[in-house]
Amino acid sequence: CIDTKMRSNAENGFGLGEPEMDANTALTDLDKGMVVWNCHYFQHPFGSLYNLFGNIGLRSNKIGDQCEAIVRFPALFERYPFPILINSAFLKLADVFRTGSNFLRLWVLRVCLQSESHLQKILNVDEFVRRIFSVIHANDPIARALTLRTLGSLSALIPERKPVHHSIRVALDSHDRVEVSAAIYAAACFAKRSKTFGTTMCTKISSMVKRLSTPLDLKLRLICIFQYMHHDVGTASMVRKNCQELLVNYPSEEFMTTILHTLTQLAAATITDLTEQVNKFLMKARLQQYNENYLCLSLSVSFLLSHLDDSRAKVKLSILNDLKCLGEKGGHLWEASHISALISSIIPAENRMETDEEPVNLHNEIVYTALDVISSITSSSAILQFIYTADSPLWKLLESSIESSDMLVALKAIEISTFIALHSFIWMNRKSAGAPTSSLNLVEMAKSGIESLANTICALETAEDKEKEELLKDLEKCLSYGVVLCKAEPSLCGWFCSAMIKQINRNTLSVKSRNLVCQAIGSIGSFSQDAIQKVMPDILSVLLRFEKSALKEENSTVAVLIAIIFQAHQGFSLSNKVSQVINNIMSSSCMWFAYRLSRNALRYGQPNIATIALNAMPETVSSENFHFWLSSLQLIAQAEKLLSKDESKTIHLRLMSAGSSYVQAVNTLKAASCPLWSLxxxxxxxxxxxxxxxxxxxxxxxxxxxxxxxxxxxxxxxxxxxxxxxxxxxxxxxxxxxxxxxxxxxxxxxxxxxxxxxxxxxxxxxxxxxxxxxxxxxxxxxxxxxxxxxxxxxxxxxxxxxxxxxxxxxxxxxxxxxxxxxxxxxxxxxxxxxxxxxxxxxxxxxxxxxxxxxxxxxxxxxxxFQTLQNTRTKIAVSPQPRGDSVPVLLGSNLALKIEGVLQQSGNQGAKISNMRTSFRRPKAIRITVTSAPPPNPRGHMMDVKAHQEQLQLVKDIVPHRNFFQAQFLLSLTLPGVTNVTVDTSLVDYEGRIWMTGPRASLAVRVYEDIKQNVPTTAAAVPRQGTPTGISSHMPVPGTSAPTGMIQRF
The missing domain is CATH 1.20.58 (Methane Monooxygenase Hydroxylase; Chain G, domain 1)
Incomplete structure (x- = not known):
């Protein structure tokens, strides 16, 4: 685990073995590489950066070297994500696009697509767009097509450029199919981001769709553009009207699914017509399925049933996927009639038979998707009004589906039942009311379904490998619903643990399935200690049954079971019997298992086990850092063991011995720390x-x-x-x-x-x-x-x-x-x-x-022991002195510019794009600038305290695409050297302040007169600041200062 973490951090860099440097230095070296490129490339530590612009890069005569230089730009932007470098790089890429071949233009387009998050950092937008746009007048239609696609990728940067809009409009009338295809792509990009493009292009696109000469595949792509035209009410209404006309004129399968999907996205974006769109779907598709396990429900909704006449399975499936989207966007807007119509459509007539046009697999897929639609509505508590009514069709559907022989149908029914019960428990807690009978019946239904499905999946051990993977995913979902149900109603924890113990005792249970079942019990142990204490004898008997040959194969399962034992003994010491069982297992296990065991023992306060597990471990690793890390854990475990109750030593002696071990542990941890692995x-x-x-x-x-x-x-x-x-x-x-x-x-x-x-x-x-x-x-x-x-x-x-x-x-x-x-x-x-x-x-x-x-x-x-997310902040402060300090004349102000980049990733280095995947995300960056005036040698003779006070400026900046910048104007009224400190902290969505850093310092020398040899060259050309700091490891609620600028004297 530690080895993997260090390796991943080392490999995240740009190139191999290249030291970190700031964006200004990188750009300076790039410029030098263009002029003084020679055979020293292979000896220069920044050779990989020279490669982009040097004689073997963009200026090379070989197209292969040029392509290699272009494709390396996205990695360069990730390593140095500051405007000074990104602006210069994109301008050079625009030059390549203007003067290069179509092949090079294709790679420049790829760089623009991959670096979309950095486009907003381009400073010379007009010049950059001018160089790209100049190719639109070329005689080569391929070049014009590449230009249109490149402009489309830049739509977030130039959404309202009228010349670009006009060029797209003209290109749509081109006779070259490639250019028309590129124009459609660019039109979709601009319609998504521009507020005026849709208004001007709606009539044009509608006429192209209705034109007989337009190929069918292009018509389908043009219809998809309509989904982005929701920026104003008039255009959205016009688009909706046009789509309804097309729905009548083009009843084919492809057009039907495309138009309905477009209307769905439009309704989800505007929200206002969501109910009307649901009605439209239910009128357009008769969702009839054949499944002998479903009961026929006679629900007469005359208006809806009279329009359920479309029998094409693919159309039904597409409509259900769109309904699922609407359920996720606005489940609280659904009505009881919608649910009834949906349920009646998936329950077939008793005389329905299989046909060649509609195979059973496709029918089953439609049933699964229909249940997913209902599941999407369970995100809202409004689902309760559909389940607790008299003769509820949803209740009957769940009752029949949860007992289905189709495991996927049963699993989806369990999911719906679980989340409806969860909403019911939440509602009862708010109202302080007792559980209604129908709610208790729903819980019993979910319980029986979870236990029955777990039994069924665990019994299927003869399936093929591919089927086993699917079964394991289904088992994991089933167990997770059981854990959710137990967390909502703690009285169910005992039932769930007993049911899982029965599964563990199966002789035919696979290794992976047993591991999942044990993890489910461990999840229960995180919020119900009594439940796992009751099954502790069963867990010990399972551990005793493990043979030495099986420990290597199931060491992960054994580690989970021992962690459950630690959970059950929180606040208690392990008995001699339990300790003996664990020691016997450790004696025949590998070192990785011993490390996992020691880690869990320290986490749950069992230092005796941790000491035994860590005894010989530091001497078995090859890395010095790992050796010191394990040695520090050993010292910590020994110190905690010394503090435990011991009648032979007084508490004072135990404290002194433990304190000595902890001091050694601190020094050992400092030796284990390194730049790639901060401790x-x-x-x-x-x-x-x-x-x-x-x-x-x-x-x-x-x-x-x-x-x-x-x-x-x-x-x-x-x-x-x-x-x-x-x-x-x-x-x-x-x-x-x-x-x-x-x-x-x-x-x-x-x-x-x-x-x-x-x-x-x-x-x-x-x-x-x-x-x-x-x-x-x-x-x-x-x-x-x-x-x-x-x-x-x-x-x-x-x-x-x-x-x-x-x-x-x-x-x-x-x-x-x-x-x-x-x-x-x-x-x-x-x-x-x-x-x-x-x-x-x-x-x-x-x-x-x-x-x-x-x-x-x-x-x-x-x-x-483990970081589940990693937040990293880099800042650059301008100007930076070329010497010891930044020169400023007395009476003038210092313009201070702070630029920074915020990066957040998971424990495997993957970027976090969804707020639900992280514990907390920064909403803003608080930048605090403090200027300390120079010490006054005659201060003891003066009684003016104002001159001794510090100036502090505070500003909260909301990052845009993980980039932020702020500017401050500092008034310097005293001659001498003033120390300026820039400190950054994070503000989360709850308003709490986290002092994560980084911090940058700047020395400013204030001159009384210009005759005092002010270095004008340094003052005239401010230098981009150095990125500094890698902070984000810890939280505590703080007080939120008011946003904006705060000045304290």
Whole structure:
């Protein structure tokens, strides 16, 4: 896992072994490569960049070298996504397009299509378009066709260019088929993005469709353009009218499906005619299917049934796909009549027989799609009005489908039943009402369907390999619906775990199926500990049945089962029997299995198992970084093991030994970190744990001083002078008050760590928050004993004592053992009271409560071992000094420009394009510019504090296609060197601020007079800034500052 991660990071670069450099340097080297290109290419570290523009690149006489240079531009844009380079590169590509051959134009077109997200960064748009557009007047129709396609790919950049619109209109009348095809493509692109193109071209396209000379395939492509003409009401109404006329005049299968799909997209975009479009579909297609498992429902909807006369299966299938789209867009707008008509159309007449024109496979596909249409409507709670009515056709359909011999039909019926039941539970929780009988019946129906389908799939082990893959996907979906149902109704968890244990005990169950079933039980264990505790004897018996030969084949399944055991023992120690079973399995397993086991053991607070698993592991890896990483985990496990309850050693000695191990672990983690694999979060997390143990050690030492160090004789005088009666007890009060500050400081540092973990999963964030509140609770508990209520530093905050008491197992994740310890410690500490004297009994109560917290093993968050998303921010600050500082004259303003790129990817490096695939996405980037004035050598003689204050400017920028830029104007009124700092943070969609960085610094030298040798060349030609920073690993709710510019003096 670690090896793969490091390799993937190393291979993400542009070329092999090329160091990172900024966009300005890259562009400068590119320009040098055009002039001073020589045999030093192979010796230059940026040879791959020179290759684009050098003698063996675009200026080469060989067309192969030119093509190779062109196709490398998209990778260059991804590595240096800044306007200064992208603008220059696209201008050079436009030159190649203008003067090159059609083959080179084709590759330039491909670059424009692949780099669509970077087109908005072109600065000289007019010049770039002029060079491309000049080819439209060529005599070669192929060149004109390539120009039209290139302009179409640039439609997001120039949506309202009238000359381009006119050229597309003229090209549609061309006699060359290739040019007409390209014009249709460009027309579709501009109709999608332009607000005026559709209005001017609607009549033209309609006339071409109605023209007899237009080929049928071109007519179909022209009709598809209509779906984008929804920018104004008049044009959308005209398009809808034209499509309805075409629907009557062109009743063929291809035209029917194309026109209806176009109307669907138009209705989904405008929303206003969605209900009318649903009615139109149900009138145009009679969705009759033959399936002996379906019951015939007699629903008379005279108007709809009189128009269900289209018997073509492909048309039906197309209409159902369009209905599914409308269901996803506006399921809440559907009416009961729509559902009834849809259901009646998929339930066949009893005398329906198979025909040669409509084969059974196609009929089944239509039934599956019709069920998908109903499933798409379940995204809205409006589906409840269709299921809980008298003689509901939807209820009867689900009742018959869930028992179908067709597994896919049964699976889709289970999906619909599950999500309807989920909406029902949500509605009942909002209304605080009991479950109706019909809702309980639906849950029972879903339960029986899930159990029956799981039995059926697990019994089919004789299928071919291709069929097995499909069965595994169906089994995974079926089990996921069971988990969703149990999460909505926790009382079903026991039933689900028992049913899954029965499947595991099957002797014929395949390895992959058993792994899926075990993962389903593990999912239940994440929110119901009682359910998995009840099946713990069965899980142990399954582990005991595994032979040594089967462990290699099913090590993933065994790892999941052991993780379930850890889940069941959160807050408890493993029994000797369970530990012996796990140790026997580890002794005959591979090192990768041992690492997975140790990782899970640390996550669920079982350091004894982790210590055994990690004992010999650091010596078996070849990489130095891996060796130090495993060594640090071994030290962490040993430290947590030392903290566990041991009667042979006092808690003070255990704390000192564990603290020493943690200090070594921090240093080892620093040695394991490298530029490709940053361990900043891990180092900080372990360091804070070490600081916490040190604070506990100091407090226990202070407790011992109550008996060993009596107050001095002058203590009473000191207390009277300070007006603090508790100081009469001597230095023990001072030491304990220092412990209050120490725990408060550690709590604040956990808060800052939380605020930097933007990419952490929610459970990991909760773990950090619990540790923060735990330190705050300890601080407040000590404060109640050693600080009187009338003291200015007494806070009296009781919220940390109630933070963990409000949490349950479902919310806790893998931090349940820590929450239990906090609850127990809070109950003990509530017995302490604030008084004017130090009572030994109260000190003993604190020692007892803190002992509970110390002896509870720390559950490490998932983010410590695995990152499920990665957010990276790069910024470039302009101007950048060519020397030590940027020269500015006194009284003038400094124009500061910040450009940046935001990149977010999953754990495998794949870009995240959907918000649902990530934990959180940045909504805006907050840029804070701080200028610190130069120190005044006579400041001690002056009484003007305004000159000593910093200037701070804050602006929130919403990124466009992951690119953002901001400009600031700084007023510099004092001569000397002013330090300007640019700090960036992320603002998510909930308004929380995440201090992820990066940070850039700039030195500005302010001259009083131009005679002071101001380097004019550096000031006249500002240099593009250097991209810096790779930040995004952590989160914590912050306070959202007002958007815009904030100036503080």
């Amino acid at each position: 900043q979060f891990q180092i900080e997390f372990v360091r804070l744990r070490s600081e916490m143990l040190a604070a506990f050690t100091n407090f226990l030492t202070s407790c011992n001083a109550v008996k060993l160090s009596p107050p001095p004789a002058i203590a009473q005088s000191i207390a009277l002078a300070a007006r603090d009666d508790l100081l009469k007890y001597g230095r023990v009060v001072t030491q304990m008050r220092k412990s209050v500050r120490d725990f408060q400081l550690i709590s604040d540092m956990y808060g800052r760590l939380y605020q930097t973990a933007f990419d952490a999963d929610n459970t990991s964030l909760l773990n950090i928050q619990i540790l923060q509140q735990m330190c705050l609770m300890v601080s407040r508990a000590i404060e109640k004993v050693v600080v009187s209520k009338d003291h200015p530093s007494f806070s009296g905050d009781e919220s940390p004592f109630t933070f963990c008491t409000r949490m349950n197992y479902i919310e806790a994740g893998n931090s349940w053992s820590l929450i239990l310890a906090c609850k127990k410690a809070a109950e003990i500490m509530r017995t302490t009271t604030s008084s004017q004297r130090i009572i030994p009994e109260q000190i003993m109560i604190l020692r007892e409560a803190f002992g509970v917290l110390i002896e509870t093993p720390l559950a490490y968050p998932r983010f410590f």
